[in-house]
Amino acid sequence: MxxxxxxxxxxxxxxxxxxxxxxxxxxxxxxxxxxxxxxxxxxxxxxxxxxxxxxxxxxxxxxxxxxxxxxxxxxxxxxxxxxxxxxxxxxxxxxxxxxxxxxxxxxxxxxxxxxxxxxxxxxxxxxxxxxxxxxxxxxxxxxxxxxxxxxxxxxxVGAGHFAKMVHNGIEYGIMQSYAEGWELLTAASAVDDVPAVFESWQEGTVIKSWLLELCVRAMQEDPNLDHIRGYAEDSGEGRWTVEAGIDLAVPTPAITASLYARFVSRQEDSPAMKLVAAMRNQFGGHKVLAEDENSRDDASDRLGEGAAGRAKA
Structure with a gap:
């Protein structure tokens, strides 16, 4: 042939x-x-x-x-x-x-x-x-x-690309879940070896997948992902999946949130989060960082802040 x-x-x-x-x-x-x-x-x-x-x-x-x-x-x-x-x-x-x-x-x-x-x-x-x-x-x-x-x-005609579009939308959601789990594990002082945790999930768990294997591979090359900037493009198919959900009145909250998370990754300093920070400061007296201030409250401060914020809100 x-x-x-x-x-x-x-x-x-x-x-x-x-x-x-x-x-x-x-x-x-x-x-x-x-x-x-x-x-x-x-x-x-x-x-x-x-x-x-x-x-x-x-x-x-x-x-x-x-x-x-x-x-x-x-x-x-x-x-x-x-x-x-x-x-x-x-x-x-x-x-x-x-x-x-x-x-x-x-x-x-x-x-x-x-x-x-x-x-x-x-x-x-x-x-x-x-x-x-x-x-x-x-x-x-x-x-x-x-x-x-x-x-x-x-x-x-059209069914092949539609199926692939939905496939990629699902992929966005799965990738975002792994990413959020990784960030949560790295933020917790209780976990000593985050790459090992991901590696252990490759067998015997309901979340094992090829994407998980690729996560492990990436961490083996760079355990803390220090050499990767937190910036992610989208190929367009995630957007089309969300648009199709709107057109067909099918809710796609996980896929939509994962797409929006990629948009957030491209902002050096989110304009929306500036206003969120300003509002939190106004109603709760929470700390506002200056433009050139990169430090973050430590974990204990953040935990305490939640209770205080709820009381003041």
Missing amino acids: KMGLIGLGKMGGNMRQRLRNAGIEVVGYDRDPALTDAADLADLVGQLGDSPRIVWVMLPIQAVPETLATLKELLGEGDVVIDGGNSKWTHDVPNAELLAEKGIGYLDVGVSGGVWGLENGYALMVGGSKENVAKALPIFEALKPEGPYGYVHAGG
Whole structure:
């Protein structure tokens, strides 16, 4: 089997290798001349031979519209384009309709696995028609992990990216829970070895997971995380999950809170917390730190402050 793959970054490059390891011939294109197998998209499509030709797009959301417009002119009846990037699910039906004008099929595939996918395989959530899925099935079988799980035909066009969006929203909530637990453990004088506590949770507990294993790995490299700034970006899918919850009237408090926590991480000095501190000072006489004062009350002061604050409130 032969296919095209556009975008050979951290995930795309590893996907190309995993596919080749499975015996699938991959013609990759990337703007980096050190990575690409084709001079341009026309050259890539030309190397694929006769229809049905399959081209997998693994690009940032901003680059997808232009790429699909170009592929529409290069491909034809019976060919299939797969968008495997983190595209917004609401874009999928318009993308499919655009390509359908030339008889080109479209699949949206949510892909999870990160930099470990080459070794472990990629979890794939696929949206599109059964006919188009059948054409690409050998590709999915090569990319997915070994065993019965890690692949699902989730539904029609848009279902794959919607499922991946919800997956990432859940991921936000789990990561935030581990992070808050870590901070609480490090704040407690009763616990001497926080990394060892996390390590012990890897077996016999209901919270063991791959994310927990990655927490342990990070702490092994930097036990107190001293070399990491507390700043976290979001890929966009957490925001889309919250928006979908609003649109469908489905409450998502944990996912929403985890997204907002990432926003807080980007503020050097939260404007909102300035006013909270000012109000606490006004009603309870609680200490207010100056702009250049970084010290915090010790644990005993904070515990005492809670009782005093409640009395004064």
